[in-house]
Amino acid sequence: MADKDSSAFTWFALCDVDQLGERAIYHTELHGNELVVWRAEDGVVNVWENRCPHRGVRLSIGHHRGDALQCQYHGWQFGSGDGGCRFVPAHPDGAAPPVAVKTWPVQVRDGFVWTCLAQSDEAPPFVPLDELEDDRQQVRLRTVAIDACADDVQRALSAYCFDHADFDAWRTTDCVAFDLGAHAVLIEQLDDAAQRVVFLMQPARAGRTYLHGIALGAFAGEERLAVQRHHQQRLNALRDALEQQAARDEHLSCDRFADQPPPVMPHAQPSTQAVFLSPAMARAVSAEAACASGTIDHADEHAFTVHLARSDRTLSVPAGVSLLQTLREHRIDVPTSCEQGVCGTCRTRVLDGTPLHRDVFLTPQERAAGDCMMVCVSRACGAALTLDL
Ligand code: FES
Structure with a gap:
């Protein structure tokens, strides 16, 4: 579990809420912790440790049962909300054992699912980003995975991206970057107020960051796709440049993760999936x-x-x-x-x-x-x- 003093003890965006389609079970990572994200049929969004408390199998390969997730291995079902075990097929007439999946706090805001790796009663208040709270339209970009640490991504975005030769795609426009804190950076194009993009960083694990992008403005019809395409291309270019830079520069290291505890589910390796x-x-x-x-x-x-x-x-x-x-x-x-x-x-x-x-x-x-x-x-x-x- 994350240390209280670490940056994991803050809120992070995990995924576009539209990715939680009907019966979908979404698998992601945050600070080395595997998470399963799903929406119950009553609309409640759950963020859980991606591990059945019975035998440790990933719940993300299980079944969505409407108001519960069912593990693929022995069929144990865990209910939306508290993650408590509700049903064990081997004991259909008996009481379910008093075990529960580890749950994490959830916020659904601005089209994203957010979580914080803290107990619900210890989680800091969720502070919405002002930039995402106004009434401009949002075009959410496809999330990209970057082989670099979140801090390095944030530093590159907010400090020197526009002076660096690798960022030609961004230097061609007159932009300014603002560090919004909470692993968020706003890029504003000065000559066009519609051209604003907010990036949200999700530190997945050491050396791997998911970067979520949201373009803000007033977009109509076909323009929406054009804006989406334009920023997506730039986002991809940014990823490529950051990865080249991370591979080249020794100072772009992942020291902040060096002392962190290992992920919470070391035994649930991909190779075990087929076996189970x-x-x-x-x-x-x-x-x-x-x-x-x-x-x-x-x-x-x-x-x-x-x-x-x-x-x-x-x-x-x-x-x-x-x-x-x-x-x-x-x-x-x-x-x-x-x-x-x-x-x-x-x-x-x-x-x-x-x-x-x-x-x-x-x-x-x-x-x-x-x-x-x-x-x-x-x-x-x-x-x-x-x-x-
Ligand atoms: S259905 Fe494609 S990843 Fe599970």
Whole structure:
């Protein structure tokens, strides 16, 4: 657990609340702690330690039961709110054991889910950022993962980004940066009040930061996508520059994490996930079960192109290479957890084209609608797709 004196004892943005779609279970990290974020059917957003208190399996690969999360291993269910165990399948008529998932305080503000690694009664008051509280429209950018420490990202953004040769994408405009504190930086373009971006830093773990971006202004219709695309491209350029700089400069270190305790769930390694899947689950996630329509022949898996509307890029996805793999190779970050089409974390909007669904998350109605897909396992029916990325 985080030290009271560390910067973990403050509020951090974790994810765009829109990523918590119906039944989605979102997996993220904060200061080396794995977290699972989910919204119950009554709208309550939960931020929990991503670990079943029974056998330590990640809850993010479990099932969303409306008002509870069910662990994939032995089926224990933990209720929204207090995280208390409510049901154990092996003892359907007995009382649930008095155990609970570790829960963290939650705030849902300005389109983001925030948390603080403190006990609820010890958490400092949540102080909203004034910049996000006014009535301008917000365009939220796709979160990027940066291989650099949050402090270094913040320092670069607020102190010298506009004097540094690596930041050409930003130097071309007349900008000024303000450190808003609480791991937030405002970038303002002086000649255009509409061009303001607030960055929120999420220190995921040593050497890894998630950077959330929000463009502020008055945007209408098509302009919204153009603004989103413009700032997303700059955000990607910023990430690349920061990573080059972090790799080059010795002073960009991660000393602040050196004395921190290890993550709270050292035994829940990715390699354990498949081991803990029940036989039914293993069947469910197999490609054969996911493609129940019988129309998919893996031997005939075809290449396709994917156009990313926000990034204004078109990528080729070869046969035998997953869409997620292709996105990663091109540094397009998509949040994932199970990467088996089960949890819904990677759910992505489809703007054009027909997806070839291979997940077990979407309902038949959602599949038929064809307006979203799980990029970890699904592909394109035709030659091309356009995604909201
Ligand atoms: S990461 Fe879980 S469905 Fe794609």
